[in-house]
Amino acid sequence: MIFLGRHKHKSIWQQLLLFLIVSICLLSITSSVTxxxxxxxxxxxxxxxxxxxIADNLAHLSxxxxxxxxxxxxxxxxxxxxxxxxxxxxxxxxxxxxxxxKQGNIHWMDSELELWFPIATATTVKDTGQTWxxxxxxxxxxxDTLTTDNGAQExxxxxxxxxxxxxxxxxxxxxxLVKLINNLIAYNLIVTLIVSILLIWLLNRGLRxxxxxxxxxxxxxxxxxxxxxHLVAEIAGPREVRQMxxxxxxxxxxxxxxxxxLIELNxxxxxxxxxxxxxxxxxxxxxxxxxxxxxEFLANISHELRTxxxxxxxxxxxxxxxxxxxxDFDAQVEDLNSALHSSQRLLSLINAILDLAKCEAGKMDLxxxxxxxxxxxxxxxxxxxxxxxKNNNRFITDLPPDDIxxxxxxxxxxxxxLNLLSNACKFTEAGEIxxxxxxxxxxxxxxxxxxxxxIPKEQISQVFNKFKQIDGSVxxxxxxxxxxxxxxxxxxxxxxxxxxxxxxxxxxxxxxxWLTIPKKREY
Numbered sequence: 001m002i003f004l005g006r007h008k009h010k011s012i013w014q015q016l017l018l019f020l021i022v023s024i025c026l027l028s029i030t031s032s033v034t035x036x037x038x039x040x041x042x043x044x045x046x047x048x049x050x051x052x053x054i055a056d057n058l059a060h061l062s063x064x065x066x067x068x069x070x071x072x073x074x075x076x077x078x079x080x081x082x083x084x085x086x087x088x089x090x091x092x093x094x095x096x097x098x099x100x101x102k103q104g105n106i107h108w109m110d111s112e113l114e115l116w117f118p119i120a121t122a123t124t125v126k127d128t129g130q131t132w133x134x135x136x137x138x139x140x141x142x143x144d145t146l147t148t149d150n151g152a153q154e155x156x157x158x159x160x161x162x163x164x165x166x167x168x169x170x171x172x173x174x175x176x177l178v179k180l181i182n183n184l185i186a187y188n189l190i191v192t193l194i195v196s197i198l199l200i201w202l203l204n205r206g207l208r209x210x211x212x213x214x215x216x217x218x219x220x221x222x223x224x225x226x227x228x229x230h231l232v233a234e235i236a237g238p239r240e241v242r243q244m245x246x247x248x249x250x251x252x253x254x255x256x257x258x259x260x261x262l263i264e265l266n267x268x269x270x271x272x273x274x275x276x277x278x279x280x281x282x283x284x285x286x287x288x289x290x291x292x293x294x295x296e297f298l299a300n301i302s303h304e305l306r307t308x309x310x311x312x313x314x315x316x317x318x319x320x321x322x323x324x325x326x327x328d329f330d331a332q333v334e335d336l337n338s339a340l341h342s343s344q345r346l347l348s349l350i351n352a353i354l355d356l357a358k359c360e361a362g363k364m365d366l367x368x369x370x371x372x373x374x375x376x377x378x379x380x381x382x383x384x385x386x387x388x389x390k391n392n393n394r395f396i397t398d399l400p401p402d403d404i405x406x407x408x409x410x411x412x413x414x415x416x417x418l419n420l421l422s423n424a425c426k427f428t429e430a431g432e433i434x435x436x437x438x439x440x441x442x443x444x445x446x447x448x449x450x451x452x453x454x455i456p457k458e459q460i461s462q463v464f465n466k467f468k469q470i471d472g473s474v475x476x477x478x479x480x481x482x483x484x485x486x487x488x489x490x491x492x493x494x495x496x497x498x499x500x501x502x503x504x505x506x507x508x509x510x511x512x513x514w515l516t517i518p519k520k521r522e523y
Contacts, residue, residue, distance in 0.1 A: 016207050016211070017200075017203060017204060020200075020203050021203075024196050024200065028196050032189065035184070036184050036185055036188055039180075039181070039184050040177070040181050043177055043181075047176070047177055048124065048132065048172075050086075051086065051087075051170065051172040052123075052134060052136075053122075055135065055168060055170050056121075056122045056136055057081075058078075058081045058092075058136065058170060059122070059137060059138045059139075059167075059168050062074060062077050062092050062138050062165075062166070063165060065077060065092065065100065066094055066100065066138055066165040067140065069094065069100065071100065075103075077092070078092070079103075081170060086172050086173050086174075087170050087171070087172055088104050088105045088106070088171050088172070088173045089104030089107075089170065089171035090102070090104055090168070090169070090171070091103075091106055092167075092168050093166045093167045093169070094165070095166045104171065105171060106169065106170075106171040107171075116135055117135070117167060118137070118164075120137065121137070123135060123136070129174075130173065131171050131173050132174070133169060133170075133171055133172075134169070135168065135169045137164060137166075138164070138166045138167060140162060140163045141162040210237070213236040213237025213242075214244075217234075217245050217248065220232075220233045220234075224252065230252045230253075230255060230256040231252065232252065233248050235249075309343055309347050309350065310347065312343055313343045313347065316336055316339055316340045316343065317340065319336055320336045320337065320340065364491075367409050368407055368408060369410065370405050370407050371405065371408065372404075372405055373399070373400070373403060373437065374399065374403045376406075376410060376413065377397060377399055377437065380414055380417050380421065380435075381395070381435075384421045384435075387421075387426075388425050391425060391426075391428060391429045392429065392430040393429070393430065393432065394433070395433050395435070396432065396434045396435070397434075397435045398435070398436040398437065398438075400437065404439075406444065406517060408515065408517060409491075409495060412491040412494070413491075413515075415487075415491065416446075416488040416491050416492060416499070416513055417435070417446060419484040419487065420448040420488065420499075420513065421448055422484070424449075424450035424452065424509070424511075427453050428450045428451060428452030428508075429452070431451035431452060431508070432450070433448070433450045433451075434447075434448070434450075436448075443497075443515065443516050443517075444517055445513070446512070446513045447510060447512050447513075449508060449510040450510075451508040452508055453505075454505040454506050454507050454508055455501070455503035455505070455509055457503075457505075460502070460503055463485055463501055464485050464489045464501075465486065466483060485499075492515070495517075496515060498514065499511060499513045499514075500514075
C-alpha cells in the first residue's frame with residue numbers, strides 16, 4: 001500500500017502492472033533461490049554419501065595391504081580410488097605403525113588424528129569450504145579369506161571376531177558441487193528472466209484490455225467535469241465497469257433534467273425579480289417623495305405655527321407686565337402665567353418637530369468652531385441647576401482639571417447634554433444627578449447618570465425611538481413628547497459619535513455621549 005501510494009498520480013493500469021511486475025520478480029527470485037538451495041542440499045548429500053561409500057570400499061580393499069604392510073598392494077587400492085572424479089587425495093594408516101602410503105592432495109596434522117579416531121564406520125572428520133576429509137576404519141573379520149599374490153598363504157579369523165588393522169582417509173573436492181550450483185543459478189536466472197518477460201508481456205496486454213473501458217470512462221468523466229457538458233459514457237468492459245458507466249449516464253441524464261428545470265425557473269425568477277425590482281424602486285421613490293413631502297410639511301407647518309405662537313407669547317408677557325402693577329389682578333396674572341407656560345411648551349414641541357424634520361431630510365447643518373469645554377459645561381450647568389432644584393435633586397459635575405478646547409458644533413453638543421440632563425431631572429426626585437466628562441484615547445465622553453426611576457431592560461433599546469417613552473402611565477405622569485433622545489441621537493451620529501444607555505429599574509440610568517475628536521490643551 002505504501003509502495004502504490006507513492007504512485008497515486010499514475011493510472012490504474014500502470015499501478016497494477018507495476019504491482020504485478022514487482023510481485024512476479026519477487027516470486028521468481030524466491031522460487032529460484034529455493035530451487036537452488038534444495039538442489040544444493042540434495043547434491044551435497046548425494047556427493048557426501050558417495051564419498052562415504054568410496055571410503056568404505058577403500059577400507060575393504062586395504063585389508064591385505066595392512067596385513068602384509070605391502071605398499072604395492074596399497075598402491076593398487078589407492079589408484080582405484082583416485083580414479084573417481086571428486087577424490088583428490090588418499091592415505092592408508094596402520095593402527096600400529098602409522099602412515100603406510102599417501103597419494104594425491106591430502107593434508108592433516110598429527111594432532112588432529114587423536115581427535116578423529118577411533119571411529120567405527122566411515123565418517124566425515126573434517127569439512128572445509130572446498131573439501132571433505134573422510135576416514136573409515138579397516139577391519140579384518142572371520143568372513144575375510146585373503147591370499148598373497150602367489151597364492152601361497154591364507155589369512156582368516158575364527159570365532160566370529162574382528163580385528164582393527166588401521167584407517168583410510170580420502171580427500172573429496174567440492175568443485176563439482178560448486179560447479180553444479182553455479183550452473184543451477186545461471187539456468188534458474190535465465191529461465192526466471194524468460195518466464196518473467198513472458199508473464200509481464202501477457203499481463204501488459206491483459207491489463208490493457210481490462211482497463212481500457214475504465215480509462216475511457218475516466219476520460220469521459222474528466223471531459224464532463226472540465227467542459228460542463230452532459231456527456232454519455234460507452235457501455236463496455238467488465239461487469240463492474242459497465243455498472244459504473246450506467247450509473248454515470250444516469251447521473252448525467254438527471255443533471256441535464258435538473259439543469260433544464262433550473263434554467264426554466266431562473267428565467268421565471270428573473271422576470272419575477274425584474275417586476276419586483278420595478279415595484280420596489282417605485283415604492284422607494286414614493287417613500288422618498290412622501291418623506292420629503294412630510295419633512296417639508298412639518299417644516300412649513302412648524303414655521304407657520306411658531307410665528308403666531310411667538311406673537312401670542314409676546315402679547316401674554318406684555319399683558320402680564322401691565323397687570324402685575326395692579327394688585328387686584330393677581331388671579332388673572334396667575335392664569336396668564338399658566339397660558340404663557342403652555343405656549344412656551346407648545347413652542348418647544350414645535351421646535352423639536354422642526355429639528356427632527358431637518359435631521360431626517362438631511363438639511364441640518366453643522367457649525368464647527370473652537371469652544372472651551374469649561375464654558376460649555378458652565379452654560380449647561382446654569383440652565384440645569386434650576387430644573388434639578390425643582391425636584392430637590394443634587395447636581396454634581398466632574399470635569400478634567402485643565403480647560404480643554406474642542407472643535408465641535410457647540411450648540412448641538414449643548415442641546416444633547418441639555419436633553420440628557422433634563423430627562424434625568426424629570427425622572428429623578430430627591431436624588432442625585434452627575435455630569436462627568438473624561439477623555440479616553442482619541443474620544444471625549446460625557447456621562448449623565450441619575451438615581452431616578454430607571455428603565456426596564458427590555459425597553460432600553462427603544463428609548464431612542466421617536467415619540468417613545470417607557471409606558472403610558474409614565475408619559476401621563478411626567479409629560480414629554482419623546483423626541484429629545486431621538487434628536488440627541490441624530491445630532492451625535494451627525495458629529496461622528498453616538499449615545500449609549502444603561503439602566504436598572506428603580507436604581508437609576510446612565511447615558512454616555514461620546515465623540516471622536518482631536519483635543520487641544522492650553523496652558
